[in-house]
Amino acid sequence: MTLDSSPNQVTSLELSNGSEAATGAGVDESSDCPVSAVRTLLEAHRGERQIILLQDFPDPDALSSAWAYKLIAATYTIECDIFYGGTLSHQENIALVKLTGLPARRWILANNDGPNLDHYQGVVLVDNQGTTSQLYHPVRKAGVPLVLVIDHHAPQDNLDAECIDLRPHIRATATMLTQYLQQGLLRLDRSNTKHTKCATALMHGLRADTNQLMNAAADDFLAAAYLSQFYDGQLLNAILQASRSKRVMDVIERSLRNRKVQNNVSIAGVGYLRYEDRDAIPQAADFLVTEENIHTAVVYGIVHDEDEEREVVIGSLRTSKITLDPDEFIKEAFGQDGAGRFFGGGRSRAGGFEIPVGFLSGFYENSEYNRLKWEVFDMQIKQKLWRLVNPEEGIITTD
Numbered sequence: 398m399t400l401d402s403s404p405n406q407v408t409s410l411e412l413s414n415g416s417e418a419a420t421g422a423g424v425d426e427s428s429d430c431p432v433s434a435v436r437t438l439l440e441a442h443r444g445e446r447q448i449i450l451l452q453d454f455p456d457p458d459a460l461s462s463a464w465a466y467k468l469i470a471a472t473y474t475i476e477c478d479i480f481y482g483g484t485l486s487h488q489e490n491i492a493l494v495k496l497t498g499l500p501a502r503r504w505i506l507a508n509n510d511g512p513n514l515d516h517y518q519g520v521v522l523v524d525n526q527g528t529t530s531q532l533y534h535p536v537r538k539a540g541v542p543l544v545l546v547i548d549h550h551a552p553q554d555n556l557d558a559e560c561i562d563l564r565p566h567i568r569a570t571a572t573m574l575t576q577y578l579q580q581g582l583l584r585l586d587r588s589n590t591k592h593t594k595c596a597t598a599l600m601h602g603l604r605a606d607t608n609q610l611m612n613a614a615a616d617d618f619l620a621a622a623y624l625s626q627f628y629d630g631q632l633l634n635a636i637l638q639a640s641r642s643k644r645v646m647d648v649i650e651r652s653l654r655n656r657k658v659q660n661n662v663s664i665a666g667v668g669y670l671r672y673e674d675r676d677a678i679p680q681a682a683d684f685l686v687t688e689e690n691i692h693t694a695v696v697y698g699i700v701h702d703e704d705e706e707r708e709v710v711i712g713s714l715r716t717s718k719i720t721l722d723p724d725e726f727i728k729e730a731f732g733q734d735g736a737g738r739f740f741g742g743g744r745s746r747a748g749g750f751e752i753p754v755g756f757l758s759g760f761y762e763n764s765e766y767n768r769l770k771w772e773v774f775d776m777q778i779k780q781k782l783w784r785l786v787n788p789e790e791g792i793i794t795t796d
């Protein structure tokens with residue numbers, strides 16, 4: 398990886414090889430809390446609400462494992478909320494949370510706006526033992542009992558938990574949670590997007606904690622093999638493009654949320670962007686075109702240049718359809734300006750357009766005017782694109 402800092406916390410994990418190779422696919426029998434004990438615990442706490450605490454700067458292993466536990470617990474009608482006290486400090490972690498919709502929330506103690514702790518009947522520590530979470534003591538002081546610890550770090554504290562699954566020889570907590578899944582605590586379903594996203598997150602967590610599997614032991618490889626049936630390789634690839642800034646991620650997220658699909662074409666308007674973020678538009682189009690059954694993606698937004706008080710609609714097209722000529726498509730869709738110039742064009746597989754906002758330029762903070770202006774451009778661009786995409790009236794058919 399070409400990251401300037403590792404997305405992972407430094408752990409006290411021993412990296413000796415060999416001894417664990419013989420334990421095979423099953424859960425370590427010598428553990429204090431094998432999967433059956435976790436199942437018993439979940440049964441005993443049916444209908445309750447639990448708070449899951451992560452380390453202050455959660456890594457992919459912690460985030461994905463907590464999510465997997467939350468999904469498992471839900472099948473036992475246990476509702477879980479995931480919290481961390483610090484921040485998501487790495488682009489890759491932000492990408493993971495944004496792109497999978499991972500339900501972890503930040504709780505800043507100083508703000509005094511944390512969750513109502515009376516709601517919880519138990520706290521669960523995932524990928525930590527409370528020593529790396531500033532939230533742990535306040536939660537315990539409020540009288541929330543420690544019901545479960547799932548971790549692979551060496552023992553750090555005397556834990557008064559109802560159940561402890563602490564296995565320092567396992568290289569990632571994600572491996573432990575994958576074993577829970579494999580042994581039937583939750584049956585993953587490939588057609589459930591939450592499940593495929595969680596499997597993708599677990600794969601990422603497992604890889605991140607094992608230096609891309611280079612430090613993995615047999616258990617981790619077996620867990621990865623299991624996850625390989627459910628995870629989304631393209632989504633994982635998107636998460637690993639860690640050089641994207643948070644604002645680029647926001648635009649990609651917006652494009653995912655706003656996209657409309659017709660005849661295998663995905664079209665998304667992303668609203669206003671700052672000038673320096675305009676590169677997010679082609680990146681969002683690159684991402685949308687990777688979706689299953691999509692051959693062409695168009696993403697556009699209004700980019701405003703604060704210095705020059707100038708606004709322009711910027712759009713990008715990406716296609717994997719050989720018979721679709723992006724240049725022709727864009728010229729056909731948007732036509733020419735008063736001076737006979739086309740608003741855009743393309744090359745093989747990609748194209749772009751720029752439409753000046755002109756007289757309507759001018760950005761007013763949170764104004765109704767901005768909203769109206771966006772709606773007008775959004776609607777006009779969509780109309781012009783759908784006219785081409787829709788085969789009934791289509792100029793270019795997309796069978």
Ligand SMILES: [Mn+2]
Pocket residue numbers: 408458459524549568569570606
């Ligand atoms: Mn870990």
